[in-house]
Amino acid sequence: MMDKRVASIAEALSGVRDGAVVLVGGFGAVGQPNMLMDGLAEQGARELTIVANNAGWGRETGIPRLMGLGRVRKIVCSFPKGSVIFDELFRAGKLEVELVPQGTLAERIRAAGAGIPAFYTPTGVGTRMGEGKEVREFAGRSFLLEQALQADVALIEAWRADRWGNLTYRGSGRNFNPIMAMAARLTIVQAHDVVELGELDPEIVVTPGIFVDRVVRVARE
Amino acid sequence: MMDKRVASIAEALSGVRDGAVVLVGGFGAVGQPNMLMDGLAEQGARELTIVANNAGWGRETGIPRLMGLGRVRKIVCSFPKGSVIFDELFRAGKLEVELVPQGTLAERIRAAGAGIPAFYTPTGVGTRMGEGKEVREFAGRSFLLEQALQADVALIEAWRADRWGNLTYRGSGRNFNPIMAMAARLTIVQAHDVVELGELDPEIVVTPGIFVDRVVRVARE
Amino acid sequence: MKDIVMASATPLDRTGMAARLVRDIPEGWYVNLGVGMPTTVADHVPPGREVVFHSENGILGMGPAPSPDAVDPWLVNAGKKAVTLLPGAALFHHADSFAMIRGGHLDLCVLGAFEVAENGDIANWTTSSNDIVPAVGGAMDLAVGAKQLWVIMEHTTKEGRPRLVEHCSYPLTAPGSVNRVYTNLAVLEVTARGFELLDIVAGLTIEALQTMTAAKIHLPRTT
């Protein structure tokens, strides 16, 4: 029997290595894999590169907690504002930052999942974001070359899951989660409900299980 | 009131011009916009470029009917086998063909819808499909540059639709339809059911109405 | 000087600016509203005019903010504020959302800005000076992707410095992208020859407006 369910957060995070590139789902407070992030703090991996839209807010949990523990070497994001610990570490030169426009971030992640090593985008042409990047014209318009953002681990929050790893999301909780689930060598999911195989209508599955390695059920907060 | 519903097939197809690039959904017999294709034959536009996975089968309907009427200048597809009329016209030098690997075809259509003018893919490297195309290495592996496939019109078959143009599909009827709906200046949909606004759960909409211009209801065959 | 020229004019407040912009949004448009003042535009759409609001975190058909007791914590907009869904709404992921944006499917994006130049350049993401790490979010994608980009902003800074300029002094969000600017004093179209005046608040002369604008204001050509 193929069963991607694991019994604990600790088991879900086993094997995450120092130096890993970790995709973290969520936009604002919605769709963030908070339990997995706390688990990653416990697990202890160091020198991580975190890829997420935001750099988090409060110090106690999520990305800021990891940053506060000194586990994060670099962060790739579109909107790091709002995190005090981020500002502190960055000012102190203890954190590397790669700022990426939100749509380019999403497309680079999707490209990694889709086997596309690089693509051209109009976003960022003629701005500071284009500095040092290849510019090329198609049909008389300029575009930047952007590369796929490959990752070792994806931490995903889903609404429902089954033992094959099929996932649905809720409301605006989808955001980066479905594309991050595609883009990592090891995709770990915290789900609010884990249902019997066959309970998820094939028409409404958003992330097919092929993209998922481990599923852990978390109590609703 | 925003209302994309139109009363007839003829109204749905009004304005399709000679020389148009037309995306046609469907894979095998599933998800083909047959009523719209018949309507296009009646409508009379000529010199069309048809983009579809297959070139159709029987002579009486669909792409073969259009080809038989001499309306098709060029076909872009991955698998033209099975259409007698296609073979006849091609042998007679009356039809131009661009053969594209299926995944590259899908990605070129998706890229057009997503504002990506070009991307690199491993598919076709070192084969006849790569001849004349730019080859570039990323991380030591070779990839082909492929360009977005822009279109004037998309003909789509959906299962359910509402007056804002939100769509769901059925079974393997999704295939090329959702990405083709994104990729054309004018997206025309034949739907089996047209339901009240609000009846489609926002979580299960596959094609959001932003991609759709016209919806016509067809009787189930 | 600003105080003198403004003496007899009635500049729009933020509500007035939003309401003025909404007048120009036709029914059926798909519209993304930037965080901040642009978001308030949604509150002024008259009942019965269907405009579909897009939020880059994966929502089309966004409705107004819920009452405090009806908040769904799983539904926020791009500004991370609670929102509702209208009948006809759809949910999708970030790559699909930015496919809509980058692919030219949005009829309109409304952004705030620090500066807009007469060639349509927009600077709205960082002033460099006070940003230790600037946050760019989705602004660059929205600026290049939407069919129309309208900027809503005060005509000058609090210190009276013009925000409509010949060349932006701050880092660009996107070059040559702005189609129209709605300020507390005027509405200006960005054309091939520069800013063209479409509307001006009551009591303000064009000459006075020009003194608060660091680029030439053209009058529309009558045909």
Add this chain to the structure above:
Amino acid sequence: MKDIVMASATPLDRTGMAARLVRDIPEGWYVNLGVGMPTTVADHVPPGREVVFHSENGILGMGPAPSPDAVDPWLVNAGKKAVTLLPGAALFHHADSFAMIRGGHLDLCVLGAFEVAENGDIANWTTSSNDIVPAVGGAMDLAVGAKQLWVIMEHTTKEGRPRLVEHCSYPLTAPGSVNRVYTNLAVLEVTARGFELLDIVAGLTIEALQTMTAAKIHLPRTT
């Protein structure tokens, strides 16, 4: 000659070939089966071993063909044949389907072929001679995308010409992609030094197999 060397051997029929290949598919693999003989592989998975079959037209978790009275006309596989969905199935569009393929998410693809070369080149889409317009379908994407590419084919053509060769004579589907070949006579792994014999049918000598193979057959190194 073929008849002579085969005298004492029992070559596998198509069913036997499919069954032999299935022995090597572990539980939990995601597998795409090409049109034709590869499709029959699905019929030989033993009950209780969960293997998830992918169809490039947007299905994961494809089940067996339905009984004639239970056909859902909205569900076909890549060969346009009626199929069913297993509990745990998922449906998606073509771009997502080929993202799975090209993105390296499939554990295995099984294709038929005209020829396989000892460097892993595969030719399976056109023989040029008889194709007025060759049809490529999804074969090129599958060949480069899946983690493992196994070919299932007769060891020689009907005329006795070897299909395992030093260099393909037909146009390539993909260079250097095949990991393993299952024929009616043997199972061979494509390694850095060429074809390595993993299995051979009863009654056939390696020498006899070599005479029907146009590339050197290596024996596995024992370590």
